[in-house]
Amino acid sequence: LDRLEEKEQTPLQEALNQLIRQLQRKDPSAFFSFPVTDLVAPGYSVIIKRPMDFSTIKEKVKKEYYQSLDEIKVDFKIMCENAMIYNKPETIFHRAARKLLHSGMKILSQERLESLKQSIT
Numbered sequence: 001l002d003r004l005e006e007k008e009q010t011p012l013q014e015a016l017n018q019l020i021r022q023l024q025r026k027d028p029s030a031f032f033s034f035p036v037t038d039l040v041a042p043g044y045s046v047i048i049k050r051p052m053d054f055s056t057i058k059e060k061v062k063k064e065y066y067q068s069l070d071e072i073k074v075d076f077k078i079m080c081e082n083a084m085i086y087n088k089p090e091t092i093f094h095r096a097a098r099k100l101l102h103s104g105m106k107i108l109s110q111e112r113l114e115s116l117k118q119s120i121t
């Protein structure tokens with residue numbers, strides 16, 4: 001394939017991107033769409049050792065980093081937990097993270113992932 005042609009998406013990549021779309025709908029303020037910078041969050045890069053956001057997760061899907069549906073759950077949880085570590089409980093970001101984690105765990109539930117796995121094989 002020459003550089004410009006989009007590579008075909010694998011079934012796993014399609015399923016992962018479908019899950020990410022469902023998860024991002026639960027982040028209407030787009031607080032989790034892009035990496036948090038030290039500009040908007042002073043000291044962030046010192047406090048948070050494993051930054052994660054939806055754009056990074058999508059990049060990892062594109063680079064075929066995830067070998068199974070379950071692996072995206074790890075990065076999704078890190079992304080939400082980072083926000084609950086850095087931001088104080090009463091902030092809009094901490095509250096948004098707790099809500100996103102809760103709804104995301106339903107979207108990424110074992111039974112949901114199991115049935116998606118059937119559709120991939």
Ligand SMILES: COc1ccc(C(=O)NC2CCC2)cc1-c1cc(C(C)=O)n2cccnc12
Pocket residue numbers: 029030031032033034035036037040041082083086087093
């Ligand atoms: C990609 O990150 C963001 C993008 C946009 C915004 C944003 O719209 N901020 C305005 C709402 C109050 C100012 C906030 C954030 C943001 C996310 C976060 C997270 C996820 O911790 N954050 C923490 C402290 C300050 N800002 C943020």
